[in-house]
Amino acid sequence: MTTPLAPHAGAAPAWQRFVAQTGFEARAILRNGEQLMVTIIVPVLVLVGLTQVDVLDIDTDGLSPIDFFTPGVLALAVMTSSFTSQAIASAFDRRNGVLRLLSTTPLGRGGLLAGKVAGVVVVGAVQVLVIGLTAIALGWRPDALGVLLAVVAMLLGTAAFTSLALLVAGTLRAEAVLAVANIALLLLALGGGVIVPADRLPGPMEHLALLLPSGALGEAMRQAFQHGTLPAWSIVVLVGWTAALGWGAARLFRWH
């Protein structure tokens, strides 16, 4: 004889699962020393280094160093959280079966993905706050329109780089992702039109950088803060990369 089966616990409402997963993802990154290093400490050090240490002799278009470099450092920060950090975290979660286990709970694959993206946005908000306040302390004075346009640019950049992160994390071995995500960040940061504006890059790299999501994001951030506009070309490039990378990730992502 079996006693009547207790009713199953039922799924929590979708918004509650989404909020739980978002917090879970954001905490996982903000509590992890290495992730904190790459997402917060590195961009802050880059900002302080470029503006306070007088080693580089760069023509800043008549802007103060803090006004010249802060938009690019914020673009770099978006890349660290939505690409490097997310790719590495997802790759190891995938290897350890975390993605599979959570996808069997009521959260499902869709909820897991939504929580990951929202978690990146939360981490991005923390980054902007820390980097922005540091820059303000160093004399940066952004105007409201610039901030508004920059938020749009950062969201577009987050979409493109999170898609790239998931494509890499879902197709390569975790150790390979670790290497690729760090090296790609370094290369794009130096030669991808992020911190150093694309028009300062040598020869054809200028045009190449503007076609990359890194250059498009860097350019959009500088235009937003320095001229109060969003370049249409940057938006087209970022949306295009998001569509292509998102399509690739959806098709090629392997859960095992």
Added chain:
Amino acid sequence: MPDSPALEISDLVKRYGDRAVVDGLDLVAHAGQVTAVLGPNGAGKTTTIECCEGLRQADEGTVRVLGHDPILDAHHLRPRVGVMLQDGGLPTGIRAADMLAHVSRMYARPRDLGELTERLGLGSFARTTVRRLSGGQRQRLALAAAIVGHPELVFLDEPSAGMDPQSRHAVWELVRELRDEGVAVVLTTHLMDEAEDLADHVVVVDEGRVIAQGSVRDLVADGDDSTLRLDAEPGLDVDGLAVALGDGLSVRENAPGAYVVIGAVQPATVAALGAWLAAREVLATRITVGRRTLEDVFLDLTGRDLR
């Protein structure tokens, strides 16, 4: 309770590349029963379970979980099915208690976490990060996560791998309790004692197919209670030996030089065997007689070759 099966697999085929890992497998599991899928490593146990969990798509055949398709109706099944993966699937950077609390937030009315923590002895490592847990501690945490949502059906893939005896018995006790509550428990194992102690129904799987199934008693008895094992030189005439031993006994060479006599083994059988061997000047290196265990059945069915 209507007796529609909790899990029904028919003619399941799953290929990786050209190789069929699951090759026409049928299986039925019922509520209020522990069904053990027993097989050597690489037999296709985990792949089969993953097809039921909606983690892999079957190439052929049908899988019905609580009457639903595990992929198309995943949305309906996730709140009702608990899963414990073989590799745990636990995020390594967070504390054990936070992990369990997080999974519980996916359910509207989860189990009481305090009670579950005490039941599985999670308290002693609740504040330890998953990365630093022992294998047995991780398994217990993964089991807690699998049942926190009061599932009607739970899949436990190698639940007692890496566990010390105390943990194992705590887990077995809990599995029996789930069964008594009416939960359908489907577990994979390659541990004979786990299947023997725990399972109401054992399904022996090898090379992607079911090669035997039934209760442990059915499988072990097979009509007779005893079995005789003989180790000697390979290539003996097994048909001739069977004739010499008398009616109702069959002889097989399971592996070169390893013979098994199945049937009602009597004292005279052993004498007849000795005489038959002596007449051929064959020296037996080992003769054992005993009740068949599940391990004997398993090895008879799957062979002794390492793979």
